[in-house]
Amino acid sequence: MxxxxxxxxxxxxxxxxxxxxxxxxxxxxxxxxxxxxxxxxxxxxxxxxxxxxxxxxxxxxxxxxxxxxxxxxxxxxxxxxxxxxxxxxxxxQLSPFPGAIDALETLRDAGHEVAVLSNGNPAMLETLAEDAGLAPHLDAVISADEVETYKPAPVVYENTADELDADIGDCRLVSANSWDVAGAGSAGMETVWINRLRDPFERIGPEPGATVADLAGAEAILR
Structure with a gap:
């Protein structure tokens, strides 16, 4: 998967x-x-x-x-x-959005490898994942710190594919940040945009593969 x-x-x-x-x-x-x-x-x-x-x-x-x-x-x-x-x-100590743990659990149960890909440095991400109750439901936490630059630089997404031992075109990114979706799509990832605010999509970068309203919608498409 x-x-x-x-x-x-x-x-x-x-x-x-x-x-x-x-x-x-x-x-x-x-x-x-x-x-x-x-x-x-x-x-x-x-x-x-x-x-x-x-x-x-x-x-x-x-x-x-x-x-x-x-x-x-x-x-x-x-x-x-x-x-x-x-x-x-x-x-x-940020609060998880409704459905965050359910989405991670459902996708893992369906056989997907589930990871976080974030600009946060490792210590920040590990502490937050534990505090928010997400850590037990993740297979990997991947930080842009590994390549010492930030999304939406292509190398961040390329490094993620390497870390997951997968072709970049087989990786999926789920993000509520439209610039992140545009960056991942430009780098070759399939994308799902969570558009909670019903905004128009960016004028730069590929359109998302799917647009949903919340994490439950993303989980339903990907499972």
Whole structure:
């Protein structure tokens, strides 16, 4: 059976739950927490793209920390280092989306090799997979850290196929991030896009092989 790779951040686990740590640690309004949460995630992704284009590399934990520091500074907030570390811990304690464990279990029971493919560095991913209850249902956790660049660089997807000992065209990527789906498709993977927000697809990159509303929809197609 074909290997199935799931993106972690935004696909299996909800990055929006990092806002809980922001709310717990900062004495600010709900509206500002929402702005901080959105800004943090946006800057995190921007920095990963920027580093890839600059052919430089920092582990994703550092990228996430840099993005947090920038976002706090933008809103004139300067919590101490201990507070920043507690906020950062939110990225290791994200809530899984409904159906995440069921999808992994069903696909493994159907004979698929099931993996995570993520920009997160190994320590981040291992901690999160354990905390979210996903670890027992995964055959592999594959990090872009292995090739020291970030999705959507083709080498990240190519390395994943190598790690799974499979032809890249036989690998499936499931992601809620449309840019990730476009990157995987361009590299030669089959793709499933989880379009929770009913957005239009990207204008750059191949169309997804299938588009679904949630993880249950992805599992139904792939099993």
């Amino acid at each position: 074909a290997p199935v790779c799931f993106d972690m951040y935004g696909t299996l686990c909800d990055t929006g739950t990092a806002a809980d740590k922001l709310a717990d640690e900062l004495a600010v309004s709900e509206a500002l927490v929402a702005q901080l949460d959105t800004g943090w995630r946006t800057k995190q992704l921007q920095y990963s793209y920027q580093l890839g284009m600059m052919e430089e590399y920092r582990p994703f934990w550092q990228v996430t920390r840099d993005a947090l520091d920038y976002t706090l500074s933008r809103f004139d907030l300067d919590p101490d280092q201990e507070t920043r570390l507690r906020i950062m811990a939110g990225y290791e």
